[in-house]
Amino acid sequence: MSVVFGCSSCGAPVESEPGSEVECRRCHATSSLRPAAEQLESCLACECAELYRHRDFNQKLGIFLIFVGIVLSLALSSFWPLLLAAVVDFILWRILPDVAICYACKAHHRDLPGLKRIKPFDLERHEHHRFVKAREEGKIPPRTEEG
Numbered sequence: 670m671s672v673v674f675g676c677s678s679c680g681a682p683v684e685s686e687p688g689s690e691v692e693c694r695r696c697h698a699t700s701s702l703r704p705a706a707e708q709l710e711s712c713l714a715c716e717c718a719e720l721y722r723h724r725d726f727n728q729k730l731g732i733f734l735i736f737v738g739i740v741l742s743l744a745l746s747s748f749w750p751l752l753l754a755a756v757v758d759f760i761l762w763r764i765l766p767d768v769a770i771c772y773a774c775k776a777h778h779r780d781l782p783g784l785k786r787i788k789p790f791d792l793e794r795h796e797h798h799r800f801v802k803a804r805e806e807g808k809i810p811p812r813t814e815e816g
């Protein structure tokens with residue numbers, strides 16, 4: 670079990686186990702995680718109740734593999750390297766585990782019980798949390814009376 674989340678002081682990514690504390694390497698502030706419940710239901714870093722499930726797949730690696738496939742295909746005038754890259758991408762995607770990500774603070778929860786029950790990514794919820802965050806940071810002015 671591990672959770673990667675933002676340091677409570679400077680926001681740099683830190684990694685810890687549920688129910689323990691971690692010292693930030695950048696600013697040396699201590700951030701703590703709540704202990705894991707029997708089933709993962711809310712973010713252990715910020716207590717937001719909305720998480721989504723995502724394949725723990727490095728998209729940059731996936732794109733890199735396809736890129737290498739294209740370059741080799743062009744160099745060798747053959748489509749086999751590209752096909753092979755696509756197959757490797759697909760296999761990686763299939764065998765990699767899921768990760769639960771918090772909509773609000775983007776904490777990544779790995780290898781926790783109940784992860785399979787988390788719903789997949791929902792753009793509407795994502796936009797909602799983005800809007801709430803922007804408003805909290807003062808990027809969007811509070812609603813005023815019209816007329």
Ligand SMILES: [Zn+2]
Binds near residue numbers: 676
């Ligand atoms: Zn920090």
Ligand SMILES: [Zn+2]
Binds near residue numbers: 715771774776
């Ligand atoms: Zn969170």
